[in-house]
Amino acid sequence: MIEIPLASETDFEGWRAAARSLCLTGAAPADVVWRTPSAPASLLAGAPPPEAPAGKIRASNRFIDMARKAAHHRDPERFARLYALVVKLQDRPHLLDDPTDADAVWLARVNKAIGRDLHKMHAFVRFKAAGLSETGRERFAAWFEPEHRIVQLAAPFFMRRFTGMDWVIVTPDGTARWDGEALRFGPPGTRSDVPAEDAVEDQWKTYFQSIFNPARLKVSAMTAEMPKKYWKNLPEAALIPQMIASAEARARGMQEAAPSQPNPLASTLAARRPGDRAGPTLETLDDVRRAAARCQRCPLHACASQTVFGEGPADARLMIVGEQPGDREDIEGRPFVGPAGQMLDRSLEAAGLDRSAAYLTNAVKHFKYERRGKRRIHQRPTSGEIDHCRWWLDLERDLVDPEVTIALGASAARGLFGKSVKVSELRGEILDLNGKPALITVHPSYLLRLPDPARRAEEEARFVDDLTKARALLAA
Amino acid sequence: MAKTLIQKLSILADAAKYDASCASSGTSKRHSLGTGGIGSTEGMGICHAYAPDGRCISLLKILLTNFCIFDCRYCINRSSSNVERARFTPDEVVRLVLDFYKRNYIEGLFLSSGIIRSPDYTMEQLTEVARCLREDHGFRGYIHLKTIAEADPELIEQAGRYADRLSVNIELPSETSLRQYAPEKTETTIRKAMADVRARIDTFEGERAEKRRKAQPKRFAPGGQSTQMIVGADTTTDVGIIRKSADLYASYRLKRVYFSAYSPIPDASSALPPVKPPLMREHRLYQADWMVRFYGFDAEEVAGATKDGMLDLDIDPKLAWALANRALFPLDVNRADRETLLRVPGLGPKSVDRIIAARRHGRLRLDGLSSIVRSMKPVLPFVTAADYSPGRTLDAADLRARFAPPPKQGELFA
Numbered sequence: 001m002i003e004i005p006l007a008s009e010t011d012f013e014g015w016r017a018a019a020r021s022l023c024l025t026g027a028a029p030a031d032v033v034w035r036t037p038s039a040p041a042s043l044l045a046g047a048p049p050p051e052a053p054a055g056k057i058r059a060s061n062r063f064i065d066m067a068r069k070a071a072h073h074r075d076p077e078r079f080a081r082l083y084a085l086v087v088k089l090q091d092r093p094h095l096l097d098d099p100t101d102a103d104a105v106w107l108a109r110v111n112k113a114i115g116r117d118l119h120k121m122h123a124f125v126r127f128k129a130a131g132l133s134e135t136g137r138e139r140f141a142a143w144f145e146p147e148h149r150i151v152q153l154a155a156p157f158f159m160r161r162f163t164g165m166d167w168v169i170v171t172p173d174g175t176a177r178w179d180g181e182a183l184r185f186g187p188p189g190t191r192s193d194v195p196a197e198d199a200v201e202d203q204w205k206t207y208f209q210s211i212f213n214p215a216r217l218k219v220s221a222m223t224a225e226m227p228k229k230y231w232k233n234l235p236e237a238a239l240i241p242q243m244i245a246s247a248e249a250r251a252r253g254m255q256e257a258a259p260s261q262p263n264p265l266a267s268t269l270a271a272r273r274p275g276d277r278a279g280p281t282l283e284t285l286d287d288v289r290r291a292a293a294r295c296q297r298c299p300l301h302a303c304a305s306q307t308v309f310g311e312g313p314a315d316a317r318l319m320i321v322g323e324q325p326g327d328r329e330d331i332e333g334r335p336f337v338g339p340a341g342q343m344l345d346r347s348l349e350a351a352g353l354d355r356s357a358a359y360l361t362n363a364v365k366h367f368k369y370e371r372r373g374k375r376r377i378h379q380r381p382t383s384g385e386i387d388h389c390r391w392w393l394d395l396e397r398d399l400v401d402p403e404v405t406i407a408l409g410a411s412a413a414r415g416l417f418g419k420s421v422k423v424s425e426l427r428g429e430i431l432d433l434n435g436k437p438a439l440i441t442v443h444p445s446y447l448l449r450l451p452d453p454a455r456r457a458e459e460e461a462r463f464v465d466d467l468t469k470a471r472a473l474l475a476a
Numbered sequence: 477m478a479k480t481l482i483q484k485l486s487i488l489a490d491a492a493k494y495d496a497s498c499a500s501s502g503t504s505k506r507h508s509l510g511t512g513g514i515g516s517t518e519g520m521g522i523c524h525a526y527a528p529d530g531r532c533i534s535l536l537k538i539l540l541t542n543f544c545i546f547d548c549r550y551c552i553n554r555s556s557s558n559v560e561r562a563r564f565t566p567d568e569v570v571r572l573v574l575d576f577y578k579r580n581y582i583e584g585l586f587l588s589s590g591i592i593r594s595p596d597y598t599m600e601q602l603t604e605v606a607r608c609l610r611e612d613h614g615f616r617g618y619i620h621l622k623t624i625a626e627a628d629p630e631l632i633e634q635a636g637r638y639a640d641r642l643s644v645n646i647e648l649p650s651e652t653s654l655r656q657y658a659p660e661k662t663e664t665t666i667r668k669a670m671a672d673v674r675a676r677i678d679t680f681e682g683e684r685a686e687k688r689r690k691a692q693p694k695r696f697a698p699g700g701q702s703t704q705m706i707v708g709a710d711t712t713t714d715v716g717i718i719r720k721s722a723d724l725y726a727s728y729r730l731k732r733v734y735f736s737a738y739s740p741i742p743d744a745s746s747a748l749p750p751v752k753p754p755l756m757r758e759h760r761l762y763q764a765d766w767m768v769r770f771y772g773f774d775a776e777e778v779a780g781a782t783k784d785g786m787l788d789l790d791i792d793p794k795l796a797w798a799l800a801n802r803a804l805f806p807l808d809v810n811r812a813d814r815e816t817l818l819r820v821p822g823l824g825p826k827s828v829d830r831i832i833a834a835r836r837h838g839r840l841r842l843d844g845l846s847s848i849v850r851s852m853k854p855v856l857p858f859v860t861a862a863d864y865s866p867g868r869t870l871d872a873a874d875l876r877a878r879f880a881p882p883p884k885q886g887e888l889f890a
Contacts, residue, residue, distance in 0.1 A: 097833035099844040123522045127579045140578065158580075160507035161516040164614070165578060180512070200575045206482050207576075210489035211537060212527040215739045215753050221530025225523065236525055244528045251740070251752075259746035266556030269545045294664075301664065302651055303723065305671035330727075331671045331678070371726045373774055 002049050003033045006079065009173070010149050011036070012071040016064075019083050021052030029087055034079035058090055066096070066107055069114040072149045081106055117147045121154045124230045125169060128198040133166050137180060140167040143194040143233060149173045152185055159183050170194055201235045208236040214247035215254065285314045288395045292365060298388040300366035300381075305330045310361025310396050317474055318358040319402035320344075321393070323411040323443055327376050330367035335360045343444035344408075347460065351467035359400050363415030364389045378445075386414050404473045405433055406466075409443030428466050430473065437473050441466035479562055485572065487562040491542040491553050492588060494741065495645070496704050496734035500534045500583040500618040503640040503699035513614030514577060515584070517640070521618070522583055535586040535620065536576055540564055540601055544590030548647070548658035549748055550709045552741040553590045559743055563592075566605045573609060577617055584618030584640075585609070591624060599627035599635065606638035620699070625661070625669040632672050633696075636680075641699035641731070644669040649720040653710035657747070670728040673701045677729065700731035707761060708754040709738035713785030718764055722775035725768075735761045760787040767794055770825060771818045790880035795821040798858055802870050805858040810839050822854035854879065 004018045015034065022032060027049070035041070059067075067082050075081070085103045088095055096104050127140035140162070146154070151169060155176035158169065168177045170189035177184045222240075231237035281287050289309045295301060308325035311334055328338030336344055348355050363386050369376035381389075393415050397405075407413040413421045416433060426440045447463060450456040479487075500521030507516035523532030541563035542553040552559055569587065576582045587605055591598050602621050609615040621639040623632055636642055644666055648654045651663045676696050683693035703724060705717060712720075721733040737753035764787060767773040771794065781797040782788070788796045798805065798821050807816055809831055817828045830848045834840055839862035846852050857869045869875065 094833075094836055097830070098837040099830070099834045099840070099847045100837070105847055119522070123524050125580050129579075138578070142580070157516075157518070160509055162514060162578070162580075163508040163511070164513045198579065200579060203482055203485060203572065204576060204579070204581050206486050207489050207536065207538075208525060208527065208533070210486045211493045211533060213493050213529050213739055216529035216531070216737070216755060218530030218755070219528055222526040222528050225530075225532065226526040234525065240528055247528065254740045254742050254744070255752075257742065257744070260558050260743055262556035263558050266547050266554070269555050270547065303727075304664075305667040305727065306664065331675045333668075333671070371723055371775075374726050374729075376726050 001033060002027055002031055002047050003035055004049060004079075006034060006036045009036050009038060010072050010152065012068050015071060015079050015082065016067075018049065019086050020057055022049055022083065023057045023086050023090065024052040024055045025050050029080065029084040032080070032083060034083070036079075039076075057086065058093060059086060060089075060093070060096075063089060063096060066111050069153065070107060070110045072153055073110040073114055074148050075110060078110070114148055114150060114153070117150055118154050118157075120230065121146050121150060122157050124226075124234060125158070126233060126235060127162075127167060128195045129200070130195050133179070138165045140165055141194040142167070142169045143189075143191045144169055144171050145233065146171060146173075147229075151176050155183055155185070168193075198235075205236050205239055209239055209243060212243055212247075214243075214250040217244065217247045217251070219244055282395060285310075285396070285399045288392065288399065292392050295365065295392070297391065298366075298385050300364070300368050300385060303369070304366035306333045307365045308333055308335055308362065308367070309365060309392075310359055310400075311335055312359030312361075312400075313357065314359075314400060316357060316359035316400055317403045318353070318470065319397065319400055319405045320358050320360045320408065321405065321412040321416060322360070322362045322408045323445075324362050324364040324378070324381050325367045326378050326445075327367065327369070335362055339448055340443065340445040343448055347444065347464050347467055350464045351471055353467060353471050359396070359402060361393065361396055363393060363411045365392055381411055383414060383420065386411055387418075390415055390418065403436060404470050405436065405438040406470050407438060407440045409441075409446065412443070413440050428462075428469060430469070439466065439470050439473070481568060481572075484562040484564055484568070485538070487560055488538045488540075488542060488564060491539045491559070491590075492537045492586075494552060494736065494739060495537065495586075495588060495622075496736035497586060497620065497643060497702055497732075498532055498534055498537070499702075499732065500620070500640075501699075502731055503618060504695075506616050508614070508616045511614050511616065513616060514574065515614075515616030517583075517616070517618055524581055524583065534583045535618065536573055536582045536584070537586040538564070538569070538572075538588075540566075540569065540587060540589040540598075540605070541592055542590050543592050545593075546591055546658070546660045548661065549745040550647070550657055550706055550738060550741075552743070554745070556745070557743050566601060566608060569605045570608050570613065573617075574613060574615070577615070582617075584620070586620040586622075588622035589624070595624040595626040596628050596631060599624045599631040603631060603635045603638065606635065610638045618699070623669055623673060623701075625665045627669075629672045632669070633676060636673065636676055636696040637694065639697055639699075641702060642673050642697045643702040643704070644673070645704040646720070646724065646733075647704065647706055648710055649705055649712040649717050650710070653712060657709065667727070670701065670703070670724070670730075673697065674728045677701065701728065702730055702732040702734060704734040704736055706738050707735050707758055708751065709748060713782075714757070714761060714764070714787045715779045715782055715785040717761060718768075718775050718779050721765060722768065733765060735765070756789050757787070760789060760793055764793045767797070772815055773797070773819075788880075791876065792821070794819075795854055795879060799876055805870055806860045806866050807858065808860045809845060810835060810862060820855060820858045822849060822851060 006014045070078050070082055081103050085107060095101055098104050121144060125142045125144050127142045130139040130141045133139050151171045151174050159178050166179050168175055170193045172188050175186040175189050177186060282291060292307045292309050295307055308329045322336060325335060326338045329335055345355055364381040368379045368381055370379050407416050410423050416438060423440055423442060431438050441463060447456060447459050450459060503517050505517060505519045508514055521534050523534045525533040527533060543561050543563060544553045544555055547554045547556050573585045587602055589598050589602055606619050606621055619639045620641040621635050623642045623644040625644050646666055648657060654661050654663055677700060680693055680696035724730055724733055735758050737755050737758035739753040764778045767778055768775055778793055781800040787793050807820060814828055814832060817823055817831060827849050834844060841862045842864045845861055849855055857866045857875060
């Protein structure tokens with residue numbers, strides 16, 4: 001029998017060094033006794049460990065992390081089980097995933113218990129103010145009784161969070177202390193080491209009572225997450241029995257109370273709100289833009305984020321009309337800012353046209369889409385939707401009165417000409433639009449969808465040619 | 477008479493308790509070791525207390541004021557309500573946050589407000605609290621600000637610089653219901669506000685993804701945005717709610733849609749029925765939402781396993797889906813892939829990962845499976861293992877009844 005003395009109940013490093021040597025000497029788990037300070041000395045003195053030969057043992061980082069946590073568990077067998085696992089791991093490196101190995105299952109279970117205990121400690125420690133330190137820093141102290149010996153594991157969290165104040169957490173297994181410089185661990189303490197009262201507690205209790213909705217009483221859901229064993233150190237917990245007892249009567253009271261007379265303030269306020277829905281004037285482009293922002297002429301407004309109105313100088317000589325805003329345009333509220341817009345920008349530049357001098361708009365002003373999973377997929381507007389939206393497009397055309405108009409794609413053409421036209425037949429031709437020249441070409445998103453790179457390059461060049469024709473018209 | 481801080485706290489926490497948002501998770505990790513200040517976020521939120529309504533208390537959830545110029549019928553703070561009114565100064569809120577935080581009562585602040593004077597003015601006040609906490613006190617804890625729809629996008633921009641999360645509540649699942657219950661609100665203004673937030677989050681994330689950038693991107697709401705929908709105040713079905721949430725997730729990349737069972741409020745408007753809050757319905761909706769967000773279901777699949785547009789209140793929606801799609805089962809736990817295993821009732825992402833890891837130790841048997849799974853009952857009819865097959869269980873006509881609570885006995889002898 002080999003006896004290994006450990007320096008403390010949670011002496012993981014001592015265990016680790018001894019376990020490494022023992023494993024190298026081939027000591028069987030059954031032949032090793034791990035003795036912590038609290039364990040009674042065995043009647044038969046064990047032998048010291050034999051000298052270990054040089055060598056390496058296999059232990060993954062995952063195992064070391066889990067073993068370190070397990071060392072803080074109260075299971076009296078923890079060090080023996082960990083050693084048994086080390087021995088087994090030498091032949092079976094993936095042992096920890098084996099749901100039939102009792103030691104691996106134990107390790108997973110105690111890790112879960114430690115994780116939960118740590119989480120509860122992070123949550124349920126309640127600091128009480130304890131005056132100022134000599135250097136003028138605020139001091140706080142807390143008494144806490146964790147289920148396992150986790151004060152050292154939990155302390156770094158409190159250090160990261162409460163750096164700017166001095167604090168001490170006292171537990172029955174030891175204390176942790178932070179002074180702004182270093183984290184120090186000390187001997188166990190008692191509740192009396194911590195102030196009994198804190199001036200802010202009354203405010204906290206008021207908050208706790210007020211945030212509770214008596215119509216939603218669900219006591220078991222509460223106790224599942226905040227077991228009663230923690231209550232004695234939570235100042236607010238003393239209020240719980242009374243809150244539960246009065247909940248039903250309070251909820252019933254709310255249900256039974258007849259509605260009272262509306263506060264007259266409401267009608268005063270209602271009268272004061274501007275009746276901004278009444279008869280907008282439509283004399284300038286800004287008037288029209290404001291009116292269009294509230295457009296409900298067709299059902300498309302219901303799912304779109306906003307009306308994406310045209311953009312550009314009110315006296316632009318060139319007007320470019322697209323089909324409809326896409327996802328990006330819907331979010332930003334501006335036309336041609338998505339992928340098709342970037343395509344258009346490149347082509348305009350190649351054709352020697354200045355986007356900022358043109359007025360850009362769409363035949364339909366609301367984004368129409370079909371949801372697929374977490375995406376919104378653009379859907380073509382129907383002729384009916386285009387025709388509804390012509391109301392706005394016509395107003396824009398009247399007010400901007402461009403010399404040349406470009407229709408990008410069939411929907412734009414329908415919006416402008418009021419009837420369906422075949423883009424493939426009329427592409428690149430100069431047509432008459434109320435006495436002014438207009439030109440039909442494809443929509444840039446068509447170019448983006450072409451899979452064959454050669455075909456796409458060819459089509460892009462044609463697109464630039466079409467735009468160049470518009471430039472020639474402007475120069476004429 | 478001037479109210480004390482405690483009186484104001486009592487009024488303004490009470491006024492905030494109908495908002496379901498509570499999470500303090502999902503933001504960037506940070507701590508105060510470098511700054512010597514107060515506060516940290518660890519990625520995962522911490523619930524510091526639980527109220528007897530079973531809800532976690534993670535944040536100081538209060539209103540800056542419960543005065544409001546709007547008159548939304550479902551809201552305790554509507555202008556026509558006779559509720560007692562109060563108003564915090566920004567300094568008072570800052571003091572409460574710091575005092576509570578230093579005692580480890582909270583993870584941070586969730587600040588909302590009634591709309592006073594104008595949306596812009598209200599938004600400025602909310603932002604000022606966050607600014608003061610961050611800049612004047614070096615606070616590194618969590619901050620969630622309510623975005624006031626119709627506020628100037630510039631103000632939203634500022635708010636997002638200080639806050640971890642922004643949210644604007646959609647409140648009701650349809651434009652019709654909004655018109656009926658919240659005359660001053662329109663879905664368009666709400667969606668516009670959500671779009672403004674998404675546009676800025678997209679920019680922030682885009683800049684962060686650009687590895688070559690020298691400058692650190694300007695932080696903007698690293699915890700994303702969320703919203704709340706009230707359930708049971710109007711007649712919208714569960715399918716309507718599920719579709720609406722799916723639409724909001726897809727449109728605005730929301731981190732969460734919170735559901736809040738309509739709860740009777742003191743001084744209720746006569747336009748609303750005094751009902752008990754439909755808590756089970758709310759719970760089932762959260763489970764359905766979970767299926768979409770974590771189990772790879774499409775909203776339409778969840779909707780497909782409902783009856784008359786409503787989720788089954790007696791069994792959870794994943795089990796309901798499996799019962800409606802029995803032909804896909806049983807699945808072999810030794811062969812099925814991760815995505816498919818996630819469709820088995822009773823198996824979550826963690827147990828599925830452990831099942832997959834366990835497979836390299838040989839064929840998984842029932843005892844191995846039961847050491848991985850929390851409860852075998854919902855799993856058994858839907859899987860096969862090395863030493864187990866459910867036989868004809870899947871065809872059993874009473875399979876649903878085995879999971880549903882026993883039918884309530886009619887009062888025959890009453």
